[in-house]
Amino acid sequence: MNSFSTVILLVLLLFGLQYGKIIVVNATCLDHITVDNDEQHSIHKRSIDHDFGILPDVYYQNIAPMQNGQPVQVKVSVIILNLKIGSISTQDFEVDIFYHQQWNDHRLQPPTNIEAMTKMKTHDSNIVQYRLTDRWKNRLWIPNVYFRNAVSGSISNILTPTYYFTVTNYTEVFMAVRLSLKLTCHMNFYKFPFDTQICYINLTSTSDDANTMLLSWHIFRIGSHVDESEFTVTQVDHESDCIKRYKFGSYSCLYGSIIFKRNIGKYVIKRLVPSFIIVVITFIGFWIPTNISPARTALPITALLALITQQIQSDLNVSYVYALQIWNIVCIIFVFANLLEFAIALYMIHCDQEQKSKKHDPPPSLSIWNDGKENVNNQQQQRQRSTLKRRMSQHFQTTTRHAQIDVYARYIFPLLFFLFILAFAFYVSTE
Numbered sequence: 001m002n003s004f005s006t007v008i009l010l011v012l013l014l015f016g017l018q019y020g021k022i023i024v025v026n027a028t029c030l031d032h033i034t035v036d037n038d039e040q041h042s043i044h045k046r047s048i049d050h051d052f053g054i055l056p057d058v059y060y061q062n063i064a065p066m067q068n069g070q071p072v073q074v075k076v077s078v079i080i081l082n083l084k085i086g087s088i089s090t091q092d093f094e095v096d097i098f099y100h101q102q103w104n105d106h107r108l109q110p111p112t113n114i115e116a117m118t119k120m121k122t123h124d125s126n127i128v129q130y131r132l133t134d135r136w137k138n139r140l141w142i143p144n145v146y147f148r149n150a151v152s153g154s155i156s157n158i159l160t161p162t163y164y165f166t167v168t169n170y171t172e173v174f175m176a177v178r179l180s181l182k183l184t185c186h187m188n189f190y191k192f193p194f195d196t197q198i199c200y201i202n203l204t205s206t207s208d209d210a211n212t213m214l215l216s217w218h219i220f221r222i223g224s225h226v227d228e229s230e231f232t233v234t235q236v237d238h239e240s241d242c243i244k245r246y247k248f249g250s251y252s253c254l255y256g257s258i259i260f261k262r263n264i265g266k267y268v269i270k271r272l273v274p275s276f277i278i279v280v281i282t283f284i285g286f287w288i289p290t291n292i293s294p295a296r297t298a299l300p301i302t303a304l305l306a307l308i309t310q311q312i313q314s315d316l317n318v319s320y321v322y323a324l325q326i327w328n329i330v331c332i333i334f335v336f337a338n339l340l341e342f343a344i345a346l347y348m349i350h351c352d353q354e355q356k357s358k359k360h361d362p363p364p365s366l367s368i369w370n371d372g373k374e375n376v377n378n379q380q381q382q383r384q385r386s387t388l389k390r391r392m393s394q395h396f397q398t399t400t401r402h403a404q405i406d407v408y409a410r411y412i413f414p415l416l417f418f419l420f421i422l423a424f425a426f427y428v429s430t431e
C-alpha cells in the first residue's frame with residue numbers, strides 16, 4: 001500500500017517535470033507555444049521586446065546619435081485635431097494634437113530575432129519597417145522636446161497604445177503620440193469684438209543643445225474638426241530656424257502660429273444694432289416741438305437708461321478701453337448731448353418769449369396815451385387787429401414753435417453720428 005502510493009507520486013512528479021520542461025525549452029520558439037494563462041502571456045510579450053535585438057551591445061540612451069559631429073535632425077509634425085479658445089480671463093487655448101517626431105539613430109541594428117518583430121507591409125519591398133511597443137521609449141534615445149507655453153497637458157490614452165513607434169530601414173525612428181494640451185496665448189482685446197488673435201505653439205529642446213540636436217518642421221496644420229463657433233481660423237503658419245540662446249547654451253526651437261478672427265455676427269446683432277437704433281430714435285426728438293416737454297424728455301432719458309444698462313451688461317473685465325466700450329460710450333454721449341440740446345432749446349424759447357412780450361407790451365399803453373387825438377373807431381379797429389395778431393402768433397408759438405437750435409441739430413447730430421460710425425469702422429478694420 002505504501003509503496004504503491006510512492007509509485008503514483010513519482011509518476012506524477014516525473015510528468016510534472018516533463019511538462020514544465022516543454023514550456024521552458026520551447027519558450028524561445030514563440031510560434032509553437034500555446035499560451036493559456038495571463039502569466040505566460042506576459043512572458044511571451046516581454047520575450048518579444050527582449051529578443052528583438054536592435055540595440056548594439058553598447059548603447060547610451062542619453063547621448064544623442066550624432067553622426068560625424070553633425071547635430072541630429074529631428075523632424076517634428078503637429079497636426080491639430082481639436083482647437084478650443086479659452087475665455088477672456090484665462091487667456092489660453094486647448095488643443096488635441098498628433099505629435100510626430102522622426103530622426104535617424106544610426107546606432108540601431110537590424111533585429112536579430114526576425115520572427116519576433118512585427119514587420120509591416122510597405123509599398124516598396126526595399127523598405128523594411130517594423131513596429132516597436134511603447135516600452136521602447138525607456139530604452140531608445142528620444143528627442144527631449146517640450147511645449148514652452150503649455151500650462152498643462154496629458155497624453156491621450158483613450159485607446160492603447162498611447163505611443164506608436166516604427167523603425168524604417170533599421171535606423172529611421174518614427175514616434176507618434178496624441179496629446180491634449182492647454183497652452184497660454186496672450187490676447188489683446190483693444191478691438192473687441194472685431195479682434196484677431198495670434199496664438200503660438202512653441203517647442204524647445206530640453207536637454208540637447210543646438211550642437212547636438214536641431215528641430216525642424218515637417219508638418220504643421222489644422223485638421224478639419226476645429227470648433228469655429230466663436231472664432232474662425234484664418235491662417236496657420238510655422239517657422240523653423242529658431243534658436244533660443246541662454247547663458248548656459250543655445251537650444252533649437254520651433255513655433256507655429258494660428259491666427260483667428262472672432263465671428264462678429266452675434267455682437268453686431270446683439271450689441272451694435274440695438275444701440276444704433278436707440279441713438280437714431282432720439283434724433284426724432286428734434287422734429288418734435290420744443291414745448292412738448294414730456295415727449296422731448298422721455299425719449300432721450302429712456303434711451304440713456306437702456307444704453308447704460310447695455311454698457312454694464314457687456315463688461316469684458318479688462319483694464320483698458322476696447323472698441324465695443326468706445327461705441328457704447330459714444331452712443332451714450334450722443335443721447336446725453338440730445339438731452340442737453342433740448343435744455344438749451346427750451347431756455348432759448350423761454351428767453352424769446354420774454355423778449356417778445358416786452359416788445360409787444362408798449363403799444364397798447366401808447367395807444368391809450370394817444371387816445372384823444374385819433375379817431376376812436378379807427379383806434380379800436382387797430383387795437384382789435386393787433387391783439388388778434390398777437391394772440392395768433394402766441395398760439396402759433398405755443399403749439400408749433402421750434403427753437404432755431406433744433407433746426408440745426410436735425411442735421412448736425414445725424415451727420416456727426418455718421419462720421420463717428422465711419423471713424424469707428426476705420427479704427428476696427430486697421431491692424
Ligand SMILES: *[C@@H]1O[C@H](CO)[C@@H](O)[C@H](O)[C@H]1NC(C)=O
Binds near residue numbers: 126127128168169172
Ligand atoms: C529606405 O531605403 C530605401 C532603399 O534602400 C529607400 O528608397 C527609402 O527612401 C528609405 N526610406 C527611408 C525612410 O529612409
Ligand SMILES: *[C@@H]1O[C@H](CO)[C@@H](O)[C@H](O)[C@H]1NC(C)=O
Binds near residue numbers: 148200
Ligand atoms: C512663442 O514664440 C513666439 C514667436 O517667436 C513668441 O513671440 C512668444 O513669446 C513665444 N512664447 C513663449 C511662451 O515662449
Ligand SMILES: CC(=O)N[C@H]1CO[C@H](CO)[C@@H](O)[C@@H]1O
Binds near residue numbers: 021022029032
Ligand atoms: C523538449 C521538447 O519537447 N521540445 C519540443 C519543442 O517543440 C518542437 C516542435 O516545434 C518539438 O519537436 C520538440 O520536441
